[in-house]
Amino acid sequence: MTTDNSETIMQVDVLVIGGGTAGPMAAVKAKQANPKLNVVLLEKANVKRSGCISMGMDGLNNAVIPGHATPEQYVKEITVANDGIVNQKTVMAYAQKSFDMINLLDSWGVKFEKDETGDYNVKKVHHMGTYVLPMPEGHHMKRILYRQLKKHRVKVINRFMVTRLLTGKHGELAGAVLLNSRTAEIAVIQAKAVILCTGAAGRLGLPSSGYLFGTYENPTNAGDGYALAYHAGAELSGLECYQINPLIKDYNGPACAYVTGPFGGYTANAEGQRFIECDYWSGQMMLEFYRELESGRGPVFLKLDHLAEETIDEIEVILHSNERPSRGRFHERRGNNYRERMVEMHISEIGFCSGHSASGVWVDENARTTVPGIYAAGDLACVPHNYMLGAFVYGAIAGQDAAEYCAGHEFAELDMQQIEMEKARVLAPLQRQDGITPYQMEYKLRRMVNDYLQPPKVTKKMEIGMERFSEIRDDLQYLCASDPHELMRATEMQFILDCAEMAAAASLYRTESRWGLYHYRVDYPQTDDANWYCHVQTIKGDTDQPECFKREIAPYIVELNDEEKGAYSKLRVASTSA
Template identity: 40%
Template structure:
């Protein structure tokens, strides 16, 4: 492993993560002030990183003027997450959605024509048509070309390890080059966390560490960084799991059910899924309780509709899926498509987990903002983009009134170097991959539902032990091993936060996602956030009221 070396730079705004939210934040920050210095840390390469590395088939949330309202989406979002979402954040996402669509269209993103103000819109929410179809297999490439037109400093292959905090304000971050092992200290006036959720959390049925539904680079980095900095997080107990095409990581429900497809159970009965719950825990709950075997049926659909579904799945969504079905002799016209659950994971965009933010994307740490799956908000791709815009605007305003804080990075650097040296000098025969496998298997055993007090306390006991054993027992020989060890550190921290939050929420909510066998019923006294944060070096939990908005005509 190369000798540890250091480099230093300053930024007005430092963005952690170059996926959909991060790259949109960088573009917007340079639009607002081309002179400010914007730096992006991305663990991969911004050209194809994040949960959407290539294309996408829809903007999931668009309040189309005259067709659907911002207020309607706020109500739908609250219904879909059983009240545990802040209305002001939902309002901010939806109120910028039409502007976002027009911006993307001006950049060359393809939106098929239809009857909703010239766009094709689908009903995926109870309060109206909010999903606007997109046919853009090169979405991330378009975004990358836009950022290349600016002088944004992009540090690819750079993972953020710790945030620098001074007097309760963000002051920068320490990162590491994932190939060379060089550490990078970036002092910044403002920061945006946008490095995704914790996709690598539970272990998938296939047993492969990286054979998961969401981006395998997303190992809970943002959650770890925010927690260590003292920021509040929420929704850590919401362990998300979806049903997708069995044996290949591809979604199907939104694409098919919105176009007339049917969800069929093992007894050939059609399952009714509410509009606000198309990809919710309901299909997962049925799968778990009735032994699996749920399917999507399209054989009754017109040929034109089936072809349109095939066009989306086989091109924009996942081109490899066409070969997958052909190899198995499966035709949508004659065969049902078997579904299976994903592994359990933590996510803001599709779930509820994330840094607690307000309508300005501000965290509870001054100068620290969050967007995308790193932030609580349940906004899907639209939320990643709009919160990215909002975070950039807030960070730009904040940075304009600040000076670079010449805070010492020595305490963080010392902690990082001790971690590196201890693992490098460890003579154990346990590899990082073997250790991660065990950590995630134990997350399946004790953190994932069905949950109860015994299991969750066992999770805390096990994860705290694993946290120590990571340094004492794991062999690190290369820089690649070292980066994976830092990721496992983050996964373990997320597991501890998730178990702690689940213990605080003494009820069952969101179907199977947070089902507690010792508290099997929903209890409305828990219609609140469960906040986790670091206090006195330990995990602290508490309940906090959600932000609700009242609109004209509400009862």
């Protein structure tokens, strides 16, 4: 590799990073807002099948549809589900635009379940309101998005990942450094705006199977966007509110109670008893799940064996053709027939994901981060419990706002020294003949994440974890990659290390327990509203270490009464409490 400035430099108005769910929507909406803009959608894999909906999705988990729910009700539900720590404006922006987005997707050809009168057939899964809209034929989602990208002439670049964002003299966005995962080519894009749509940090904890890529999230989502935002100086929020989900044991994919619940399926203990009132994923629900798992009545199962044959047939068609279709194959090998026995469940490894919990890059109701020109949408943007529909809505918001931002801003100047330093950092593992492979280093790092960060959280353990992470950081000088593919993994491994350090810092900072299992601190077991009714923000400090601080919660726009506030603290079925 030469040391001259021979890398490709491209200039684009809006660079969308990540072509899964939020990304294609953001790119299309930026192009619709101003067709003259040069909009590029960058994807680490191939947009045809990338992201966590590569095989589609079986339903919308948070549809706010007139006649079934109101935006105000939804904002209340999420405020309570997230123990009060929400910027309600961001949740409201989603809720108000939710129905229009469903109609847009419907007009694009997404098939939602409708009743005989043509109305959306919404089901109740949440504790309070009714928001789940099945998509039994949701496997065609990516094809529909791809068609829209072509129609709107969005330029797509596949097989490039972003390694760092570049910033200008005033800290604003200037561009991005890219790495090709097949050739190790480095490229630079100068951009007025970027929209981070890189999904969850799904490779943070190690699944109990020990298989590095057997994660709940699509494992290509290594937390790239969290690290990119962090190094660019943006604020992250709620990183101590981990994502932990109830899953099919070993298979490590959803069971999936949102699909089976409306048909009469439920989560049960070994005695076949229901022990939680509501299967909607929240920290409080996960704590009850964890307690049952560890109790004498454990482990926990998905119970369907009491249902009628035709009901189970229908469930099988949905679960074995959408989202994670290899579920059927897994069950077959284990002899798991839904008709005959319950399916063993377990809890997932920890991760960051605002789509399911609240750990994300801080954004306002316009999808803007705290760095001018940088936007975030989808699982990595801190809009609690946003799910797939939230990714579409915030993708659209970000695309439109970024297009407007471009009209009022010039390109920031690129700093050649920043680029040269980044190029040297990224390519270093490829230039070493031997050393430690990215797989070994990642395995060790993620095992340490399990040992020291996984709840129940203990102060001393997290401090020891920090020491281990710091030793792994010292070992980066030995990280070696034998080809461009391994270099991609080596780069991702460094993102995971950033995320692990941020997870520990944020968890240590909040000295109370909140969100059920997500932030259950054994040595601070009580929720302490007097001191911790606030967001915990994480930024990159002056010493290159994560620094945390409190951010006040903006006054609620939808007030809650005391009974509503306590709704998610009463999830255990009374007859099963110890």
